[in-house]
Amino acid sequence: MDAASQASPIGLKAIEETVSSPSTKGNEEVDKRILTSKRQAQNRSAQRNLRQRKLQHVRDLEDGIELLHGKQTLLHTNNELLKLQLEDLKIENQVLRATIRPTPMLVDAPMPVCLSRSSRLSLSDRSGPRTKGFATIMGTNCCSSPESDTTVSTQEARIPIPRRAHKKSKTGCRTCKQRKVKCDERRPLCLNCERHFTNLETCDFDELGHTLRAPVAPTAPRVSRRPPSSRDPGSSPRKTLMTKKSTGQPARATKVPDGLTINAAWQALQNHPQYLLDRVDVTRFCEGLRRLAAFNGTALVFERARVLMLIEESSQISSAE
DNA sequence: CGCCCGACAGGCTTACATTT
DNA sequence: AAATGTAAGCCTGTCGGGCG
Structure with a gap:
């Protein structure tokens, strides 16, 4: 078929030359052939284009699905982060309530649930920078670049799709x-x-x-001895691609050895000697902590060793400055 | 006239049963 | 397990017809 379409332009040229001569019965046939050939070529390319577009459309839809999956994952993660942040603020609030020195004005007055930052800073001289720094760990900064995270490799080179695997009826x-x-x-x-x-x-x-072959002696139903091969539907390149794309797992769980929760990480900081000596730059620590954060499927976790290392680093930088 | 679409035919690949 | 045979059905060119 391709050979025919490739050959047609040359054939047309030859035919067109003959057509220029006075019309005869033979020329009419040639004329007809030209029209047919043109029509065929037109149809061929139209159909090719149509199918190409169709294929592209399907691919675009698939890409869209993948992109949405990514966004969903990101939103889910952000949601988890916000939950953790809320938990942290609750804890912090409790700590502040517990440690606040009762003043005549506040003894009977109920503590507002949400203290403003300035009011919190005024409550405890130590909690100032720490609170501020910690509060920004899970702040909007950590989620500020969703595009960069969800960018799906849609620019992958399109490889020719092999024939679709199918289950035979x-x-x-x-x-x-x-x-x-x-x-x-x-x-x-x-x-x-x-x-x-x-x-x-x-x-x-x-x-x-489906088989017209003479049946073999009726025995127990044959069980295929054929091992699963690369040609099986389940392992065809396209199928693999699809299953890879749509794993349905919204967030990738990360295994963290000896993982600390956010509260435990915070505790670790508070118990650290450097911190007790007030040598830790909490803001830097918080920024570092954000980078260490891993999602284990249900919550954020931080590798203990790295957290400790981070505290050391934060204190070194702090003391160097 | 060009484009699009559905239907069709037939080549060709693949899945699977059977045999060696 | 490998070789072989065969049915299933994917893929693509072609055709007829409708539409703007």
Whole structure:
């Protein structure tokens, strides 16, 4: 077919030259052939384009799905972070309530649930920078660049898609077999026949099954000894690609050895000797902590060793400055 | 006239049963 | 397990017809 289409331009040229001579019966035929050939070429390219567009459309939709998956994951993670931040603020609030020195003005007055930053700073001279720094750990900064995180590798080079793997039907109707189209085996009327023959009520199913070969001695049903090969549907390149794309797992769980929760990490900081000597730059620590954060599927976790190392680093930088 | 679409035919690949 | 045979059905060019 390709050969024909490739050869057609040359053929056309030759034909056009002959057409310029006085019209005869033969020339009419040539004329007709030219039209047919042009029509064929037109149709061929139109159909090719159409199918290409169709394919592209499907790919675009698939890419869209993938992108949405990514965004969903990000939103989920952000939500978890906000929950943790809320928890942290609750704890902090409790700590402040517990440690606040009762003043005549506040003894009976109920503590507001949310203290403003300035009021909190005024409550405790130590909690100032620490509170501020910690509060920004899970602040909006950590989620500020969703695009960079969700960028899906849509720019991957498009490789030619191999022929789609398929499961063979065993009892398809005769019409489908004849038309060489996939039969959905629906009874009494398959989908293809329903579409094509509006007044048909039942398909012609071959009850003998798909094989016309002489049956072997009736024994127990054969179990295929064929091992799963690379040609099996489940392992076809396209299928693999699809399953890879749509794992359905919204957030990738990260395994963190000896993982600390956010509260534990905070505790670790508070118990650290450097911190007790007030040598830790809490803001730097918080920024570092953000980078260490890993999502284990349910909550954020931080590797203990790294957290400790981070405290050391933060204190070194702090003391150096 | 060009484009699009559905249907079709037939080549070709693949899945699967059977044999060696 | 490998080789072989065969049915299923994917893929693509072609055709007829509708539409702007």
